[in-house]
Amino acid sequence: MSADQISRRGFLGTGATAGAGLLWTSAMGGCALPAGGRVVTPHSAESGKAKNIIFLVADGMNTGTWTLADYWLQNQQNKRTEWVNLYAEQLVHRSLMETCSANSLVTDSAAAGSSWSCGQRINNGAINFDPDGNSLVTIHDRIKKSGRSTGLVTTTRMTHATPATFASSVSNRGMEDEIALQYLNNGVDVLLGGGARHFSAQTRKDGEDLFGKYKASGYQVLQTRNELLAPNRQSSDKILGTFWQTHLPYSIDWNQQPKIAQRVPKLSEMMRVALKSLDRNPNGFLLQVEGGRVDHAGHGNDPGAIVHDQLAFDECIKVALEFSQENPETLVVVTTDHGCGGCQLNGVGASYVDTDSTFYEGIGAIRASYEYLKNQHKALPREEFRDLVEELIQLSLTEAQIDTLDEHKDGLYEVSNYLRKWHDPFKRTGVNFTSSNHTGEFVELSSWGPGSGSFNAWIKNTDVNQVIRKVLELS
Ligand SMILES: [Zn+2]
Structure with a gap:
């Protein structure tokens, strides 16, 4: 049976499922009937x-x-x-x-x-x-x-x-x-x-x-x-x-x-x-x-x-x-x-009222992982890489910054770490990390x-x- 079939049968609660005595309803007590009529395993099981x-x-x-x-x-x-x-x-x-x-x-x-x-x-x-x-x-x-x-x-x-x-x-x-x-x-x-x-x-x-x-x-x-x-x-x-x-x-x-x-x-x-x-x-x-x-x-x-x-x-x-x-x-x-x-998501602005817009716009604007960009740094010519970073995470790299990345191109994490530092995701999204x-x-x-x-x-x-x-x- 395909997963789609499983999905349809499961959510419809067809005879096979109901026949097993596992279609849970509010009349049976215990859990409330979940929204959308999901089938719930009763407590006895x-x-x-x-x-x-x-x-x-x-x-x-x-x-x-x-x-x-x-x-x-x-x-x-x-x-x-x-x-x-x-x-x-x-x-x-x-x-x-x-x-x-x-x-x-x-x-x-x-x-x-x-x-x-x-x-x-x-x-x-x-x-x-x-x-x-x-x-x-x-x-x-x-x-x-x-x-x-x-x-x-x-x-x-x-x-x-x-x-x-x-x-x-x-x-x-x-x-x-x-x-x-x-x-x-x-x-x-x-x-x-x-x-x-x-x-x-x-x-x-x-x-x-x-x-x-x-x-x-x-x-x-x-x-x-x-x-x-x-x-x-x-x-x-x-x-x-x-x-x-x-x-x-x-x-x-x-x-x-x-x-x-x-x-x-x-x-x-x-x-x-x-x-x-x-x-x-x-x-x-x-x-x-x-x-x-x-x-x-x-x-x-x-x-x-x-x-x-x-x-x-x-x-x-x-x-x-x-x-x-x-x-x-x-x-x-x-x-x-x-x-x-x-x-963590951190509060942004006076009384944190800028939190929502910062988070939604910030996350929506990010279209690549730092790891992907690091790999592209190795693969692409300088100009193409600069344009890609601009396009995918809206970071405008300076010539000096690209020189720094080039110096560290063989490191495991250095290029990703520099990109993150310059991109400053905390400022752009409100999301920050403790370590x-x-x-x-x-x-x-x-x-x-x-x-x-x-x-x-x-x-x-x-x-x-x-x-x-x-x-x-x-x-
Ligand atoms: Zn780990």
Whole structure:
């Protein structure tokens, strides 16, 4: 069944759904009937066992980031984000989660994801590996043992920390070539994201052709959006799709640049393909979906990039909602692993009355990420680059400024950082950041479906592991 079919059937509450006794109405008590007649899992099911789990992570999401995305969507499309609607319509359990790692109040994604996956707090930088050098059992391995399938979908490199924590174990998150090999050996069924460089013989340090090895193990190996979405693509239980050498481009650039959109699928498109494949297993599945570049836009203090990647992630909540309406034996979790950058909308002007116009006009005027412009600086002649920056972010670069960029053209972040400094997004949008680092606040965790009642209002990140194991009856 196509995702569109799922959507129509789910929202119409057809016989199949209603027959399962899951069309929730106000007459049944408990939750109020949500606007638009959405189908809601009744409370009685929330203590039950789940067949499937969909785990959605907006990596490095400050609550301020979510707020920006919601205000921007209201301004542009007169609607709220899916995540806000979950709360507004009382569709979910709501928890506040403490995110510390073993050696810091401020975690990184490796330790954070590992706390969910292996149930222990470990040191920043490690993936399911304790400080004594012991490899720890991952949630992937427990899921596999139960006969279910597994999928990892991300906008980062496939081998980046968050997906890696679900299905691999290494002493250092930088061992991405090794992680790519572990996915194959551990039998992850569906892998969709960026990071082709860790699978290709040309770019792996050991020269091994992992694409060939995956193919030989029965994987459909894909490299473009067209291949992924082709109507005549044969369904497959095993898929490896890597659509960019490194992290996938930011959504703001996907929206603006047809060349990127031709090549790279959206996060929600990859998620739909993964669901279709994983749902073939009658025993159920684990699907982890990461909006990984929300975190990167936080590190880069890039308000344009952060708003659009948060919205791209938000579309996945709708996909999960539709799927769980059709498949009520599905536990869905929506959360983040930590904050990043301290992203916030700040009041502008006397009594803050210039805030709204500054934010809406400022965000609307930004049509590229600093990362995209950095890449174009390398690729384009000087004059063309200057015109592009003027066109996409309304920054008029001086000759001296372009000279400065040229001096730093081989650096990883210098060009982006200079562009941001000169662009001054705080002045243009009211959005400001407390740092380029991760932050230590408590974060939101939303859940619905069977077993979601096991998420208490206050949890530690390691509690997630306990709940998943209980609800999916894992060893
Ligand atoms: Zn980060």
